[in-house]
Amino acid sequence: MESIDVLMLCPMISYLEQELQRRYNVLKLWTAPEKSQFIKDHSATIRAIVGDGGHGADAEMIEALPRLEILSSNSVGVDKIDLKKCREKGIRVTYTPDVLNDEVADLAIGLILAVLRRLCASDRYVRSGKWKKGDFKLTTKFTGKTVGIIGLGRIGMAIAKRAEAFNCPICYFSRTEKPDTKYKYYPSVLELASNCQILVVACSLTAESRHIVNREVMNALGPKGVLINIGRGPHVDEPELVSALVEGRLGGAGLDVYEHEPEVPEELFSLENVVLLPHVGTATVETRKAMADLVVGNLEAHFSNKPLLTPLV
Amino acid sequence: MATEVEDHRPLVLVHHLASFKLPLQDRLITHFRLFDSLASPEASSVLALICVGPTPVTVDTLDHLPSLRLVVGSSAGLDHVDLVECRRRGIAVTNSGDAYSENVADYAVALLLDVLRRLSAADRFVRSGLWPQQGEYPLGCKLGGKRVGIVGLGSIGYEVAKRLVAFGCTVAYNSRNKKPSALYPYYANVHDLAVNSDVLIVCCALTNETHHIINKDVLTALGREGVIINVGRGALVDEKELVQFLVQGEIGGAGLDVFENEPNVPKELFALDNVVLSPHLAVSTPESFEALNEVIIANLKAFFSNKPLLSPFQQE
Numbered sequence: 001m002e003s004i005d006v007l008m009l010c011p012m013i014s015y016l017e018q019e020l021q022r023r024y025n026v027l028k029l030w031t032a033p034e035k036s037q038f039i040k041d042h043s044a045t046i047r048a049i050v051g052d053g054g055h056g057a058d059a060e061m062i063e064a065l066p067r068l069e070i071l072s073s074n075s076v077g078v079d080k081i082d083l084k085k086c087r088e089k090g091i092r093v094t095y096t097p098d099v100l101n102d103e104v105a106d107l108a109i110g111l112i113l114a115v116l117r118r119l120c121a122s123d124r125y126v127r128s129g130k131w132k133k134g135d136f137k138l139t140t141k142f143t144g145k146t147v148g149i150i151g152l153g154r155i156g157m158a159i160a161k162r163a164e165a166f167n168c169p170i171c172y173f174s175r176t177e178k179p180d181t182k183y184k185y186y187p188s189v190l191e192l193a194s195n196c197q198i199l200v201v202a203c204s205l206t207a208e209s210r211h212i213v214n215r216e217v218m219n220a221l222g223p224k225g226v227l228i229n230i231g232r233g234p235h236v237d238e239p240e241l242v243s244a245l246v247e248g249r250l251g252g253a254g255l256d257v258y259e260h261e262p263e264v265p266e267e268l269f270s271l272e273n274v275v276l277l278p279h280v281g282t283a284t285v286e287t288r289k290a291m292a293d294l295v296v297g298n299l300e301a302h303f304s305n306k307p308l309l310t311p312l313v
Numbered sequence: 314m315a316t317e318v319e320d321h322r323p324l325v326l327v328h329h330l331a332s333f334k335l336p337l338q339d340r341l342i343t344h345f346r347l348f349d350s351l352a353s354p355e356a357s358s359v360l361a362l363i364c365v366g367p368t369p370v371t372v373d374t375l376d377h378l379p380s381l382r383l384v385v386g387s388s389a390g391l392d393h394v395d396l397v398e399c400r401r402r403g404i405a406v407t408n409s410g411d412a413y414s415e416n417v418a419d420y421a422v423a424l425l426l427d428v429l430r431r432l433s434a435a436d437r438f439v440r441s442g443l444w445p446q447q448g449e450y451p452l453g454c455k456l457g458g459k460r461v462g463i464v465g466l467g468s469i470g471y472e473v474a475k476r477l478v479a480f481g482c483t484v485a486y487n488s489r490n491k492k493p494s495a496l497y498p499y500y501a502n503v504h505d506l507a508v509n510s511d512v513l514i515v516c517c518a519l520t521n522e523t524h525h526i527i528n529k530d531v532l533t534a535l536g537r538e539g540v541i542i543n544v545g546r547g548a549l550v551d552e553k554e555l556v557q558f559l560v561q562g563e564i565g566g567a568g569l570d571v572f573e574n575e576p577n578v579p580k581e582l583f584a585l586d587n588v589v590l591s592p593h594l595a596v597s598t599p600e601s602f603e604a605l606n607e608v609i610i611a612n613l614k615a616f617f618s619n620k621p622l623l624s625p626f627q628q629e
Contacts, residue, residue, distance in 0.1 A: 013452075102457045106480060110430050113423035117598075119589065120436040123427075126590040127583045131576040136592045141600040142423075143415040165479030166419065262444040269440045276439040277432065278450045284430070286455040 004303060005045040007065075009055040012074055016292035020050065023300070039064050048072065048299055053279075054261065056080030062089060070302045072295045075282075076100060076155075077232060078312060079205040086313050093313035094298035098154060099290040100282040105158035107281050108200055108230045111254030112147075112163075114275045115226050116140045116198075121272040143167050148196030150189055150212060151203025151231070152178055159200055171196055174203075189213065193220040198228065205232035215240040218250045226252040230281050233259040242267050245274060256281050322346040323617045324355060328374070329365035335387060336602035344610055351377040361616055363387060363609060370394040375402060383616050385609055389413050389469065389596070390546055391626055392519040407612045410624030411468050412604035413596040418472030420595040421514050421544045424568030425477075427589045428540050429454045434586040454538075454565075457481030462510030464503055464526065465517025465545065466492055473514055485509060488517070503527070507534035512542065519546035529554045538565040544595045547573040556581050559588060570595045 006024040008017070020026050027046065032038030039046075039061065046065050049057055053075035059082045062068060070092040071081060078095055086093050114120055117139045125136050147163045149156045149172040160170045160183060171184040173192040178185070186192040189212055193199050199221050203209050213227065213236040221227060227250060229236055238259040244250035245268065252273035258264050261279055268274050282288060297309045325345040327335055341347060341363075348355050351374065361383040364370055370384055375398060384394060386408040399406050427433050430453040438450055461477050463470040463486040474484045474497060485498040487506040492499070500506040503526055507513055513535055517523055527541065527550040535541065541564065543550055552573045558564040559582065566587035572578050575593055582588050611623040 011449075102481060103455060106426065106456050107430060109480075110423070110426035110432055113419060113426060114432050114436075117420060117423050117594070119423055119427050119591070120433045122591050122594055123433040123589055124437075126578055126592050131578070131592040136594055136597070138597050138599055138602075139594065141416055141598040142419045144600075162476075162479045165476045167415075262448070264439055264444065266442075275432065275436050277435045278439050278444045280430065280435055280450055280453065283450065284453050284455040286458075288452060 004047055005042060006048040006050060006299070007039070007042070007046045009049065009051040009057075012050075012052060013288050013292060015289055016050075016074065016295060019292060019296045020299075023296070024048070036064075043067075048302070050074065050295060050299075051081070053077040054080065056082075057086075058082050059085045062086065062091065070094065070299065072298045074291055074295045077205065079232060079234075083313055091313070092302060092308060092311060094294075094302075094308055094310050095312050096291040096294045097310055099294060100287050101154045101158045103284055103287040104155050104202075104230055104281040105162055107256060107277075108155075108159045108202070108228055109162045111228050111230070111256065111275055111277070112198055112200075112226065113142055115228070115252045115254045115273065116142050116145075118272060120275050145198055146171065146196040148172065148186075148192045148199045149183075150174075150192065150199065150201050150235075151209075152181065152183070153202065153204070155230075156200075156202040157181075159202055168198075175208075189217050190220055193217045193225070196221075197224065198226045200228040201231040201235045203231055203235070205234055210234050211237045213237065213241075215244070218244040221250060223248055224251045226250075226254065228254045230256050233257045233261060238265060245271055320346060323361070323613070324348070324359050325613060326351075326356065326359045326362040326378070327365060328362045328368055328370065330368045333366040333368060335363060335365045337606045340606055341610065345613060361385060361613060363613075364394060367393045370399070372398050375399070375404070383407070383612075383622075385612050386626070387605060387609060389417065390518055392546060392548075396626070405616075405622060406626045407608075407622050407624045408626050409605050410608045412608045413601050414468040414472050416598050416601045417469045417516070417544050417595040418476055420570060420591075421469075421473045421516065421542050421568075422476050422480075424542045424544070424570065424589055424591065425512060425514070425540065426456060428542070428566040428568045428587065429456050429459075431586065433589050458483075459511045460485065460509060461512045461514060462486065462500070462503075462506040463497075464506065464513060464515045464549075465523075466495055466497070467516065467518070469544070470514070470516040471495075473516060482512075489522075503531050504534050507531045507539070510535065511538065512540045515541070515543045515545045515549050517545055517549065519548055524548055525551040527551065527555070529558075532558050532564055535564060537563055540564075540566045540568070542568040544570045547571040547575060552579065559585055 003025040007027050047069050049071045051073050062085045073095045076097050122136050143166045147168045152172045152174045173189050242265045254275045256277045327349045363385045384406045389409050459482050461482045461484050466486040466488045487500045487503050556579045568589040570591040
């Protein structure tokens with residue numbers, strides 16, 4: 001059986017690399033001294049790409065690979081993939097929905113609690129020896145606060161289910177109202193922000209949702225409001241976020257994603273009402289393995305002419 | 314000539330150590346006449362006292378208060394009150410009832426998420442500027458599917474269970490007595506609970522029986538991947554043993570809001586990323602103190618009008 005060339009765009013967990021190497025001839029793009037040359041050199045044989053949330057294929061890369069049949073992304077976010085181009089050329093695209101809903105939802109709640117109850121700040125307080133000198137200040141209760149979710153998809157619903165266990169009233173904004181939920185719908189993010197205390201970004205990144213959380217929305221959320229971003233950095237106008245937090249117009253923020261990862265605005269480092277995570281939404285051993293199994297499973301299905309497990313295109 | 318309005322407010326002693334203040338005390342004076350010294354002449358006739366924070370109520374305290382019939386605690390725990398002596402003298406005792414339960418439960422879940430998903434450690438990583446240099450942060454552990462063992466299924470334990478079920482955890486518990494209304498599996502001792510759990514959450518009261526209820530045997534039974542969360546009292550856990558286990562990597566991690574000798578925290582823990590440390594904050598929100606105030610007022614009013622107390626202390 002001929003060996004199939006698969007282009008891997010970036011390093012991933014060793015389990016995934018091993019599983020791919022057992023089945024295919026894996027070409028590691030990040031090891032190439034000159035990436036575009038590397039792609040040229042292998043353009044006649046690359047039939048599949050494996051990317052992730054931060055590494056996809058733009059039109060240029062797709063055009064450079066005439067034998068490309070499938071792009072299997074190790075993520076649920078696909079904003080880095082030129083889906084239109086893939087559709088045009090009949091290239092299949094698969095992703096990893098559902099296996100990570102719980103993980104990301106858990107992180108959203110973790111961020112809410114960490115911000116409201118000042119978990120990271122008080123841990124720093126203890127480690128610095130300050131507790132011996134005096135008590136930490138009061139923090140804010142989570143139970144019962146109104147949670148507003150931008151994007152009531154699978155992840156948004158998982159967040160809502162958890163927040164309900166804390167007796168939180170739930171409201172949301174989505175492109176279309178969902179008829180079979182009991183949660184309150186608001187037709188704009190601005191109205192949502194005006195009517196909740198904790199605003200969670202849980203939608204996909206598209207041209208329409210870029211900077212969906214802007215200065216106006218943050219002002220509406222207000223000095224007691226908290227913003228949680230487990231979506232994509234560009235969902236939030238980052239410079240506006242920094243000034244809203246520094247000026248106290250926004251009460252707090254829990255961020256897992258940023259506009260220019262891994263760069264994080266340094267003005268945030270000294271703020272106690274902010275929790276900063278390095279894009280770890282799906283970062284557990286269990287979930288990364290489940291995602292990897294889907295990546296490999298989709299490629300296997302494709303190359304044995306079986307239905308794809310989780311196709312997007 | 315002005316007539317004096319009679320003061321019908323009942324007399325209540327606010328019993329507090331110098332460093333502890335009763336939150337929202339000024340709200341009480343519309344209902345009660347307050348004083349705060351055992352040396353005051355009113356000590357001999359006062360019927361009720363409010364115990365502020367961990368201020369001890371001992372035989373000596375009670376000897377100064379011959380008319381006392383009620384101790385109103387302002388915390389969930391009452392390990393600083395000589396309950397045996399109160400019972401002997403026919404003095405009723407109340408605690409904070411449900412005023413703190415939700416906040417403490419929220420906090421227990423917060424600590425667990427922090428330990429498993431490494432929130433505080435990852436936040437430190439980002440703030441130190443290491444992300445651009447070191448790239449990927451080490452993976453954490455999934456919460457969903459974890460077997461959570463609750464030590465003490467009182468009002469706090471119950472709220473913790475309710476929350477964790479929504480995350481896909483399975484819950485079991487140990488308590489002094491099996492709770493007929495609880496839907497979760499019961500284990501008659503903490504060792505057996507630990508054998509069958511991935512996480513132990515300590516929410517029980519500190520008594521002579523529960524001192525060091527989390528000991529070397531329980532920690533061993535919990536195992537190398539096990540996580541322990543303590544929102545009860547420091548002395549529920551054998552701290553020296555726990556530190557050993559953590560330093561040697563014989564247990565997966567810990568989230569601790571309480572310690573045996575607060576505010577002292579074992580320094581060996583400061584270097585560990587799988588440990589989250591908190592300065593006894595589980596109740597500390599304005600919402601808690603509002604709720605506590607209502608419970609204190611309700612208990613005192615009930616007492617002074619011969620009605621049943623709102624939150625009499627019950628051994629779980």
